[in-house]
Amino acid sequence: MMGLLNTDSLLVQTLFAGVLLVFIAKQFFGSRKMAKLAPGPTRWPFLGNALQLPQQQMWLTFSDWAKTYGDVIHVDVFGQPIIVINSAKVAKDLLDKRSSIYSDRPHLVMAGDLVGYNDPFVLQPYGEKWRKQRKFVASDFSPITIPRYYPLQETEARKLVRNVLANPDSLFPQTKLRIGTIIIRVTYGYYIKDENDPFLTLPLTAMDNFSKASAPGTWLVDFVPKLKNMPSWMPGAGFLETAKKWRKIVWDASWDPYNWCKNNLDTGETLMPNLCGTTIQSAEGKLSKEDEEQLVWAASAIMGGGLDTNMSTSLSFFLAMVLHPDVQKKAQAEIDAVIGRDRLPSIADRESLPYVRSVITEVLRWKPPVPLSVPHSLTQDDVYEGIFLPKGSLIMPNVWHMLHDPEAYPEPASFKPGRYNNSDAEMRKVHDLVFGFGRRSCPGVHFAEGTLFAIVSTVLATVDVLPALDAQGKAIKPDPTYSSGTITFPDAFPLRLKARSKQAETLLAQVPSAPQ
Numbered sequence: 001m002m003g004l005l006n007t008d009s010l011l012v013q014t015l016f017a018g019v020l021l022v023f024i025a026k027q028f029f030g031s032r033k034m035a036k037l038a039p040g041p042t043r044w045p046f047l048g049n050a051l052q053l054p055q056q057q058m059w060l061t062f063s064d065w066a067k068t069y070g071d072v073i074h075v076d077v078f079g080q081p082i083i084v085i086n087s088a089k090v091a092k093d094l095l096d097k098r099s100s101i102y103s104d105r106p107h108l109v110m111a112g113d114l115v116g117y118n119d120p121f122v123l124q125p126y127g128e129k130w131r132k133q134r135k136f137v138a139s140d141f142s143p144i145t146i147p148r149y150y151p152l153q154e155t156e157a158r159k160l161v162r163n164v165l166a167n168p169d170s171l172f173p174q175t176k177l178r179i180g181t182i183i184i185r186v187t188y189g190y191y192i193k194d195e196n197d198p199f200l201t202l203p204l205t206a207m208d209n210f211s212k213a214s215a216p217g218t219w220l221v222d223f224v225p226k227l228k229n230m231p232s233w234m235p236g237a238g239f240l241e242t243a244k245k246w247r248k249i250v251w252d253a254s255w256d257p258y259n260w261c262k263n264n265l266d267t268g269e270t271l272m273p274n275l276c277g278t279t280i281q282s283a284e285g286k287l288s289k290e291d292e293e294q295l296v297w298a299a300s301a302i303m304g305g306g307l308d309t310n311m312s313t314s315l316s317f318f319l320a321m322v323l324h325p326d327v328q329k330k331a332q333a334e335i336d337a338v339i340g341r342d343r344l345p346s347i348a349d350r351e352s353l354p355y356v357r358s359v360i361t362e363v364l365r366w367k368p369p370v371p372l373s374v375p376h377s378l379t380q381d382d383v384y385e386g387i388f389l390p391k392g393s394l395i396m397p398n399v400w401h402m403l404h405d406p407e408a409y410p411e412p413a414s415f416k417p418g419r420y421n422n423s424d425a426e427m428r429k430v431h432d433l434v435f436g437f438g439r440r441s442c443p444g445v446h447f448a449e450g451t452l453f454a455i456v457s458t459v460l461a462t463v464d465v466l467p468a469l470d471a472q473g474k475a476i477k478p479d480p481t482y483s484s485g486t487i488t489f490p491d492a493f494p495l496r497l498k499a500r501s502k503q504a505e506t507l508l509a510q511v512p513s514a515p516q
């Protein structure tokens with residue numbers, strides 16, 4: 001009995017030790033090393049997949065690759081792992097549910113360290129400064145606070161329609177001017193005078209430079225970071241001079257309007273409320289130097305986050321209306337039935353116009369303005385359904401692919417607002433993808449939705465959007481071709497606007513001319 005017991009306990013101990021070892025091994029190595037990298041195209045030594053990445057509309061190539069490699073694809077560019085996610089479920093499982101490790105941004109040497117674009121919080125690493133900036137913005141653009149900006153959004157939407165009605169060729173510059181005016185006004189309390197106003201042109205130049213500074217594969221220093229310390233007189237150091245010039249533009253574009261806002265608070269010239277003015281006033285002179293700096297960068301992120309995205313969506317809406325007169329008629333009929341023709345719609349009418357809301361959602365699905373979203377960065381090794389995701393990977397959600405999945409959206413290339421059956425829950429699924437993920441999701445979403453509704457409903461209530469006519473009087477059908485950047489725009493297209501009635505023209509003419 002004793003012997004048996006001894007033998008038994010030895011056996012039990014050995015078994016227990018074995019199980020423990022396997023458990024420890026699994027904890028430390030198993031889940032990681034036993035998991036495999038996600039599938040992806042064959043990688044070359046050193047280059048990885050650099051030569052396979054297209055320069056144009058990468059989301060379409062990634063979407064094509066999904067047929068071969070599936071929902072999660074591992075791509076390597078000079079040793080930098082990139083995880084492309086082609087499924088809404090996977091994107092949510094990782095970026096929403098595991099957001100504590102998926103909320104960093106990639107580190108860009110040229111655009112970030114040298115030019116300074118990692119100060120505004122769109123590119124800020126996930127940490128204290130990001131948190132502070134996000135808090136400033138979240139409180140000023142919350143669903144409770146934004147109705148105070150409705151009159152401004154509605155007025156600018158009406159000015160947009162009135163001016164494009166007078167000159168249809170001005171569609172692109174007018175859209176930029178009116179949306180830029182809204183953003184600068186709510187951020188600094190400054191009302192843009194015209195398209196040459198430096199408070200508009202400086203941030204626009206800064207945004208253009210950002211595209212150049214962050215263009216993948218353009219700057220050697222992004223691959224060899226030590227080059228940033230080379231003396232500026234050395235041959236090949238021209239990028240340092242460029243970075244210095246661009247840095248000054250970022251600085252002036254961010255600090256000049258802030259200082260204007262602060263210096264004019266007492267004179268009453270600063271239009272209230274606005275993000276910077278309200279924050280300065282509520283601090284009652286106690287805003288620390290550090291907080292002031294974070295407020296300046298938070299404010300400058302608003303322009304970067306809010307201008308091109310809204311502009312792209314508004315232009316896609318005009319394009320969709322030229323191409324789909326049947327949809328336009330149906331949306332106009334809804335407005336006529338609910339609002340009538342004696343007044344213009346306001347943002348407060350949103351609830352009662354579900355088909356108009358569906359048109360906006362369909363524009364966002366049909367041509368998502370940020371097709372690959374903004375990349376996140378993974379801060380520690382992770383494993384998802386047997387796939388190993390290395391620390392430092394760039395995470396690219398292919399939102400375009402998710403919104404063109406024929407299982408979720410039959411005939412995805414067609415423009416069909418009726419597919420949502422006026423259901424807000426269905427529409428929300430689209431917005432949830434278009435405006436990003438987890439802790440980095442767009443803090444301007446509610447404000448953006450207000451601006452879009454103001455523009456779309458004003459257009460539909462007052463004008464017919466029609467194709468331009470050629471010399472023979474034949475309608476020109478525009479080609480819906482798009483640019484390739486992080487934020488994609490329709491290429492210039494001609495159109496015509498025709499007032500729906502004399503009454504509509506009169507209502508548009510009544511727009512207040514004084515800044516709001």
Ligand code: HEM
Nearest residue numbers: 122301305306309310370374435436437440441442444448
């Ligand atoms: C149609 C309009 C808009 C679209 C489609 C859009 C989309 C996005 C997307 C996809 C992101 C990245 C989310 C992620 O990383 O997961 C983002 C971030 C951001 N957006 Fe928007 N946005 C729009 C309008 C706005 C507006 C009006 C503002 C400002 C009021 C704004 C401010 C920002 C900021 C500051 C960030 C950075 C957030 C962070 O890194 O924590 N956006 N937006």
